[in-house]
Amino acid sequence: MCVFLYLFRDKNVDSRPKLRRSQSFNTSSASGIKQLLLDWCRSKTIGYQHIDIHNFSSSWSDGMAFCALVHSFFPNEFDYNKLNPAHHKHNLDLAFTTAEEKADCIRLIEVDDMMAMGANPDPMCVFTYVQSLYNHLKRFE
Known part of the structure; x- marks a missing residue:
């Protein structure tokens, strides 16, 4: 979530600058964007097996959601039905590599970092990468 901060001076308290959140982006709009x-x-992943996207953390940990999303745009690049949900590293590498090669979407998350985070990757990391995927893949719709 991007939050803009700005300085203001409160003449009633003292002359030191203070930080205050901008009202242009609030929590409800950020959660709306995430939703x-x-x-x-x-x-984009309707009909794909092994997919249950309900958050930006555990839903993506095995790489299957990334693979399904990328496969929905580039179905000739790999056989999704041959993927194994237990092969996290392979799935993540396949999705990230295909997105980079076909949609010019750079890796904002490394496979080893996703592996180190285990079953619950950092939601902000995943959200940021999925947002980048969206921005790169939507031109192929």
């Missing part, structure tokens, strides 16, 4: 992105991911 829209989750909905988009779900719509």
